[in-house]
Amino acid sequence: MADRPDQRPPAGADLVPILFGHNAFQQLNAGCELGLFDLLAEQGPLAAAAVADALGLGRRAADILLLGTTALRLTLVEDGRYRNGPAVETAFADGTWPVLRDIVEFQARVSYAPAADYAESLRTGENVGIRRFPGDSRDLYSRLSNVPGLEELFYRCMNSWSRLSNPVLVEEVDYAKTGRVLDVGGGDAVNALALARAHPHLEITVLDRPGALEVARRNIDAAGLAGRVGTHAADIFDDDYPRGHDCVLFAHQLVIWSPEQNRRLLRKAHDAVEPGGRVLVFNAFCDDDGSGPLYAALDNVYFATLPFRDSTIYRWCEHEEWLRDAGFTDLHRITGAGWTPHGVIEGLRGAT
16 A cells, blocks of 8 residues: 655745735735625625625636635635635624724735835835835824825724724723823823723823824714813923823833833833832733744834834833833733733832
Protein backbone atom coordinates (compact mmCIF):
# COMPACT_ATOMS: atom_id res chain seq x y z
CA MET A 1 0.00 0.00 0.00
CA ALA A 2 1.44 3.38 -0.96
CA ASP A 3 2.34 5.84 1.75
CA ARG A 4 -0.29 8.46 2.42
CA PRO A 5 0.86 11.82 1.03
CA ASP A 6 1.69 14.54 3.49
CA GLN A 7 -1.56 16.39 4.24
CA ARG A 8 0.10 19.51 5.56
CA PRO A 9 -0.18 22.56 3.27
CA PRO A 10 3.03 23.70 1.60
CA ALA A 11 5.00 26.24 3.62
CA GLY A 12 4.35 28.89 0.97
CA ALA A 13 0.63 28.69 1.71
CA ASP A 14 1.26 30.89 4.77
CA LEU A 15 2.20 33.67 2.38
CA VAL A 16 -1.14 33.71 0.55
CA PRO A 17 -3.11 35.90 3.01
CA ILE A 18 -0.12 38.25 3.22
CA LEU A 19 0.70 38.53 -0.48
CA PHE A 20 -2.96 39.13 -1.28
CA GLY A 21 -3.94 40.93 1.92
CA HIS A 22 -4.83 44.09 -0.01
CA ASN A 23 -7.26 42.01 -2.08
CA ALA A 24 -8.75 40.37 1.02
CA PHE A 25 -9.72 43.80 2.29
CA GLN A 26 -11.25 44.68 -1.06
CA GLN A 27 -13.53 41.64 -0.82
CA LEU A 28 -14.79 42.93 2.53
CA ASN A 29 -15.05 46.50 1.26
CA ALA A 30 -16.96 45.45 -1.87
CA GLY A 31 -19.31 43.30 0.17
CA CYS A 32 -20.09 46.33 2.33
CA GLU A 33 -20.31 48.87 -0.48
CA LEU A 34 -22.48 46.70 -2.73
CA GLY A 35 -24.78 45.65 0.10
CA LEU A 36 -24.03 41.92 0.07
CA PHE A 37 -23.92 41.42 3.82
CA ASP A 38 -27.03 43.51 4.47
CA LEU A 39 -28.86 41.53 1.79
CA LEU A 40 -27.92 38.18 3.31
CA ALA A 41 -28.80 39.41 6.81
CA GLU A 42 -32.28 40.33 5.59
CA GLN A 43 -33.04 37.61 3.04
CA GLY A 44 -30.38 34.87 3.17
CA PRO A 45 -29.62 32.12 2.48
CA LEU A 46 -29.76 32.98 -1.22
CA ALA A 47 -28.57 31.35 -4.43
CA ALA A 48 -25.89 33.17 -6.42
CA ALA A 49 -28.39 34.13 -9.13
CA ALA A 50 -30.66 35.73 -6.53
CA VAL A 51 -27.70 37.62 -5.06
CA ALA A 52 -26.75 38.89 -8.51
CA ASP A 53 -30.30 40.08 -9.22
CA ALA A 54 -30.74 41.76 -5.85
CA LEU A 55 -27.41 43.60 -6.05
CA GLY A 56 -27.78 44.54 -9.71
CA LEU A 57 -24.65 42.61 -10.68
CA GLY A 58 -23.91 40.38 -13.61
CA ARG A 59 -23.59 36.70 -12.76
CA ARG A 60 -19.81 36.70 -13.37
CA ALA A 61 -19.36 39.64 -10.99
CA ALA A 62 -21.54 38.02 -8.32
CA ASP A 63 -19.59 34.76 -8.61
CA ILE A 64 -16.27 36.59 -8.20
CA LEU A 65 -17.54 38.46 -5.15
CA LEU A 66 -19.07 35.37 -3.53
CA LEU A 67 -15.94 33.31 -4.14
CA GLY A 68 -13.88 35.97 -2.39
CA THR A 69 -16.15 36.48 0.59
CA THR A 70 -16.69 32.74 1.03
CA ALA A 71 -12.99 31.85 0.86
CA LEU A 72 -12.48 34.45 3.61
CA ARG A 73 -15.41 33.05 5.66
CA LEU A 74 -17.21 36.38 5.44
CA THR A 75 -19.96 34.31 3.81
CA LEU A 76 -20.70 30.58 3.88
CA VAL A 77 -22.25 28.40 1.16
CA GLU A 78 -24.31 25.26 1.63
CA ASP A 79 -26.26 23.50 -1.14
CA GLY A 80 -25.56 26.42 -3.43
CA ARG A 81 -27.09 29.01 -1.11
CA TYR A 82 -25.10 31.76 0.60
CA ARG A 83 -25.41 33.25 4.07
CA ASN A 84 -23.25 35.51 6.21
CA GLY A 85 -20.25 33.95 7.93
CA PRO A 86 -19.79 33.85 11.72
CA ALA A 87 -18.01 37.20 12.16
CA VAL A 88 -20.51 39.13 10.04
CA GLU A 89 -23.51 37.31 11.47
CA THR A 90 -22.35 38.07 15.02
CA ALA A 91 -21.92 41.76 14.18
CA PHE A 92 -25.52 41.95 12.96
CA ALA A 93 -26.76 40.04 16.01
CA ASP A 94 -24.99 42.20 18.61
CA GLY A 95 -25.65 45.51 16.87
CA THR A 96 -22.03 46.29 15.94
CA TRP A 97 -22.49 45.98 12.18
CA PRO A 98 -22.93 49.76 11.63
CA VAL A 99 -19.73 50.25 13.64
CA LEU A 100 -17.84 47.82 11.41
CA ARG A 101 -19.26 49.45 8.29
CA ASP A 102 -17.84 52.81 9.42
CA ILE A 103 -14.45 51.26 10.10
CA VAL A 104 -14.32 49.57 6.69
CA GLU A 105 -15.14 52.87 4.98
CA PHE A 106 -12.43 54.62 6.99
CA GLN A 107 -9.87 52.01 6.01
CA ALA A 108 -10.85 52.33 2.36
CA ARG A 109 -10.91 56.14 2.16
CA VAL A 110 -8.25 57.16 4.71
CA SER A 111 -5.84 54.35 5.56
CA TYR A 112 -5.51 52.33 2.39
CA ALA A 113 -3.53 54.48 -0.07
CA PRO A 114 -1.12 55.88 2.57
CA ALA A 115 -0.23 52.33 3.60
CA ALA A 116 1.86 52.16 0.41
CA ASP A 117 4.16 54.69 2.12
CA TYR A 118 4.84 52.42 5.10
CA ALA A 119 8.42 51.47 4.20
CA GLU A 120 9.30 55.09 3.45
CA SER A 121 7.75 56.16 6.76
CA LEU A 122 9.92 53.65 8.61
CA ARG A 123 13.00 54.68 6.63
CA THR A 124 12.58 58.40 7.30
CA GLY A 125 10.87 58.33 10.69
CA GLU A 126 8.16 60.58 9.28
CA ASN A 127 4.44 60.06 8.68
CA VAL A 128 4.99 60.08 4.92
CA GLY A 129 1.47 58.90 4.07
CA ILE A 130 0.13 62.33 4.97
CA ARG A 131 1.20 63.48 1.51
CA ARG A 132 -1.90 61.72 0.18
CA PHE A 133 -4.03 64.51 1.68
CA PRO A 134 -3.83 68.17 0.61
CA GLY A 135 -2.29 70.69 2.99
CA ASP A 136 0.97 71.86 4.55
CA SER A 137 0.61 70.74 8.17
CA ARG A 138 2.43 67.67 9.47
CA ASP A 139 -0.56 66.03 11.16
CA LEU A 140 -3.49 64.19 9.61
CA TYR A 141 -6.18 65.87 11.69
CA SER A 142 -5.66 69.39 10.36
CA ARG A 143 -5.62 68.13 6.76
CA LEU A 144 -8.89 66.23 6.89
CA SER A 145 -10.98 69.35 6.44
CA ASN A 146 -9.34 69.93 3.07
CA VAL A 147 -11.21 66.93 1.61
CA PRO A 148 -15.03 67.27 1.60
CA GLY A 149 -16.66 64.78 3.94
CA LEU A 150 -13.42 63.29 5.24
CA GLU A 151 -13.38 65.04 8.61
CA GLU A 152 -16.94 63.89 9.29
CA LEU A 153 -15.95 60.33 8.32
CA PHE A 154 -12.90 60.47 10.59
CA TYR A 155 -14.83 61.48 13.68
CA ARG A 156 -17.64 59.07 12.87
CA CYS A 157 -15.11 56.27 12.63
CA MET A 158 -13.30 57.27 15.83
CA ASN A 159 -16.69 57.20 17.53
CA SER A 160 -17.26 53.73 16.12
CA TRP A 161 -13.88 52.45 17.30
CA SER A 162 -14.64 53.78 20.78
CA ARG A 163 -18.06 52.12 20.85
CA LEU A 164 -16.46 48.85 19.79
CA SER A 165 -13.64 48.94 22.32
CA ASN A 166 -14.93 50.90 25.32
CA PRO A 167 -16.76 48.11 27.18
CA VAL A 168 -13.47 47.47 29.03
CA LEU A 169 -13.40 51.13 30.11
CA VAL A 170 -17.08 51.35 30.96
CA GLU A 171 -17.75 47.92 32.45
CA GLU A 172 -14.47 46.56 33.82
CA VAL A 173 -13.10 49.59 35.71
CA ASP A 174 -14.37 50.14 39.27
CA TYR A 175 -15.81 53.66 39.63
CA ALA A 176 -17.38 53.18 43.05
CA LYS A 177 -14.95 55.62 44.71
CA THR A 178 -14.76 58.04 41.77
CA GLY A 179 -16.88 61.17 41.57
CA ARG A 180 -15.52 63.46 38.85
CA VAL A 181 -13.64 62.42 35.71
CA LEU A 182 -11.60 64.73 33.47
CA ASP A 183 -11.61 63.26 29.94
CA VAL A 184 -8.47 64.74 28.32
CA GLY A 185 -8.73 64.96 24.55
CA GLY A 186 -12.24 63.57 24.81
CA GLY A 187 -13.25 64.73 21.34
CA ASP A 188 -16.94 64.21 20.59
CA ALA A 189 -17.62 62.93 24.14
CA VAL A 190 -18.33 59.34 23.08
CA ASN A 191 -16.54 57.86 26.09
CA ALA A 192 -17.78 60.52 28.50
CA LEU A 193 -21.37 59.81 27.52
CA ALA A 194 -20.90 56.05 27.78
CA LEU A 195 -19.48 56.46 31.29
CA ALA A 196 -22.27 58.83 32.33
CA ARG A 197 -24.98 56.45 31.12
CA ALA A 198 -23.43 53.43 32.84
CA HIS A 199 -22.52 55.17 36.12
CA PRO A 200 -25.18 57.72 37.15
CA HIS A 201 -23.11 59.08 40.03
CA LEU A 202 -20.26 60.26 37.78
CA GLU A 203 -19.72 63.83 36.61
CA ILE A 204 -17.42 64.17 33.61
CA THR A 205 -15.63 67.11 31.96
CA VAL A 206 -14.45 66.76 28.37
CA LEU A 207 -11.26 68.76 27.79
CA ASP A 208 -10.29 69.43 24.18
CA ARG A 209 -9.74 72.16 21.59
CA PRO A 210 -12.73 74.40 20.87
CA GLY A 211 -13.52 72.90 17.47
CA ALA A 212 -13.85 69.39 18.87
CA LEU A 213 -16.01 70.60 21.74
CA GLU A 214 -18.63 71.99 19.36
CA VAL A 215 -19.39 68.40 18.36
CA ALA A 216 -19.15 67.24 21.98
CA ARG A 217 -21.71 69.80 23.17
CA ARG A 218 -24.17 68.79 20.46
CA ASN A 219 -23.84 65.14 21.47
CA ILE A 220 -24.15 65.94 25.17
CA ASP A 221 -27.30 68.00 24.60
CA ALA A 222 -28.80 65.31 22.37
CA ALA A 223 -28.18 62.74 25.10
CA GLY A 224 -29.85 64.94 27.73
CA LEU A 225 -26.76 64.77 29.94
CA ALA A 226 -25.70 68.43 30.08
CA GLY A 227 -26.21 68.39 33.85
CA ARG A 228 -23.51 65.75 34.36
CA VAL A 229 -21.22 66.02 31.33
CA GLY A 230 -19.55 69.36 30.69
CA THR A 231 -16.76 70.73 28.50
CA HIS A 232 -13.58 72.73 29.03
CA ALA A 233 -11.66 74.27 26.12
CA ALA A 234 -7.90 73.93 26.50
CA ASP A 235 -4.71 72.74 24.85
CA ILE A 236 -3.90 69.37 26.39
CA PHE A 237 -0.17 70.17 26.53
CA ASP A 238 0.10 73.87 27.22
CA ASP A 239 -2.91 74.82 29.35
CA ASP A 240 -3.61 74.03 32.99
CA TYR A 241 -6.12 71.28 33.66
CA PRO A 242 -9.18 72.29 35.70
CA ARG A 243 -9.12 71.21 39.34
CA GLY A 244 -11.72 69.33 41.31
CA HIS A 245 -11.50 65.97 39.50
CA ASP A 246 -10.46 62.78 41.24
CA CYS A 247 -9.77 60.88 38.00
CA VAL A 248 -8.04 61.86 34.75
CA LEU A 249 -8.81 59.78 31.66
CA PHE A 250 -6.66 59.51 28.54
CA ALA A 251 -8.73 57.61 25.97
CA HIS A 252 -6.94 56.78 22.70
CA GLN A 253 -4.51 59.63 23.39
CA LEU A 254 -1.15 58.08 24.25
CA VAL A 255 -0.97 56.21 20.93
CA ILE A 256 -0.74 59.58 19.16
CA TRP A 257 2.25 61.13 20.91
CA SER A 258 5.93 60.46 21.54
CA PRO A 259 7.12 58.94 24.84
CA GLU A 260 8.37 62.38 25.94
CA GLN A 261 4.98 63.95 25.19
CA ASN A 262 3.18 61.12 27.00
CA ARG A 263 5.33 61.66 30.09
CA ARG A 264 4.41 65.34 29.95
CA LEU A 265 0.69 64.56 29.75
CA LEU A 266 0.87 62.12 32.64
CA ARG A 267 2.76 64.63 34.81
CA LYS A 268 -0.01 67.15 34.12
CA ALA A 269 -2.56 64.53 35.16
CA HIS A 270 -0.62 63.85 38.36
CA ASP A 271 -0.65 67.54 39.19
CA ALA A 272 -4.36 67.85 38.40
CA VAL A 273 -5.66 65.30 40.92
CA GLU A 274 -5.44 65.45 44.68
CA PRO A 275 -3.60 62.73 46.64
CA GLY A 276 -5.63 59.55 46.36
CA GLY A 277 -6.81 60.47 42.86
CA ARG A 278 -6.03 58.32 39.86
CA VAL A 279 -5.33 58.25 36.15
CA LEU A 280 -6.83 55.87 33.57
CA VAL A 281 -5.04 55.13 30.29
CA PHE A 282 -7.37 53.48 27.77
CA ASN A 283 -6.21 52.39 24.32
CA ALA A 284 -4.87 49.42 22.38
CA PHE A 285 -1.65 47.85 23.68
CA CYS A 286 1.16 45.71 22.32
CA ASP A 287 2.40 42.68 24.23
CA ASP A 288 5.36 43.30 26.54
CA ASP A 289 7.62 40.95 24.57
CA GLY A 290 6.82 42.61 21.23
CA SER A 291 5.39 39.43 19.69
CA GLY A 292 1.90 40.74 18.99
CA PRO A 293 -1.01 40.86 18.98
CA LEU A 294 -1.64 40.76 15.24
CA TYR A 295 -4.24 43.55 15.47
CA ALA A 296 -1.70 45.96 16.96
CA ALA A 297 1.00 44.91 14.52
CA LEU A 298 -1.18 45.64 11.50
CA ASP A 299 -2.83 48.76 12.91
CA ASN A 300 0.63 50.25 13.44
CA VAL A 301 0.91 50.71 9.66
CA TYR A 302 -1.73 53.43 10.03
CA PHE A 303 0.01 54.99 13.01
CA ALA A 304 3.39 54.98 11.26
CA THR A 305 2.13 56.55 8.05
CA LEU A 306 -0.55 59.07 9.05
CA PRO A 307 -1.48 60.74 12.36
CA PHE A 308 1.78 62.33 13.66
CA ARG A 309 5.43 61.43 13.15
CA ASP A 310 5.69 59.67 16.55
CA SER A 311 2.33 57.88 16.66
CA THR A 312 2.41 54.17 17.52
CA ILE A 313 0.72 51.49 19.60
CA TYR A 314 3.03 51.06 22.57
CA ARG A 315 3.60 48.11 24.91
CA TRP A 316 1.85 47.81 28.25
CA CYS A 317 5.19 48.06 30.07
CA GLU A 318 6.11 51.31 28.30
CA HIS A 319 2.95 52.98 29.60
CA GLU A 320 3.73 51.71 33.09
CA GLU A 321 7.22 53.20 32.91
CA TRP A 322 5.78 56.60 31.98
CA LEU A 323 3.20 56.38 34.76
CA ARG A 324 5.86 55.62 37.37
CA ASP A 325 8.04 58.47 36.07
CA ALA A 326 5.05 60.80 36.49
CA GLY A 327 4.65 59.73 40.13
CA PHE A 328 1.77 57.26 39.92
CA THR A 329 1.86 54.06 41.98
CA ASP A 330 -0.25 50.93 42.49
CA LEU A 331 -0.48 50.36 38.74
CA HIS A 332 -3.10 47.87 37.62
CA ARG A 333 -3.81 46.39 34.18
CA ILE A 334 -7.38 45.70 33.09
CA THR A 335 -7.72 43.66 29.89
CA GLY A 336 -10.76 43.52 27.66
CA ALA A 337 -12.70 40.43 26.59
CA GLY A 338 -13.29 41.57 23.01
CA TRP A 339 -11.36 40.78 19.83
CA THR A 340 -9.45 44.08 19.88
CA PRO A 341 -6.40 44.46 22.20
CA HIS A 342 -7.84 47.37 24.15
CA GLY A 343 -7.36 47.67 27.86
CA VAL A 344 -6.91 50.10 30.73
CA ILE A 345 -4.01 50.86 33.03
CA GLU A 346 -4.91 52.68 36.22
CA GLY A 347 -2.49 54.38 38.58
CA LEU A 348 -2.90 56.20 41.88
CA ARG A 349 -1.42 59.43 43.14
CA GLY A 350 0.01 58.73 46.54
CA ALA A 351 -0.95 60.44 49.76
CA THR A 352 2.04 62.75 49.65
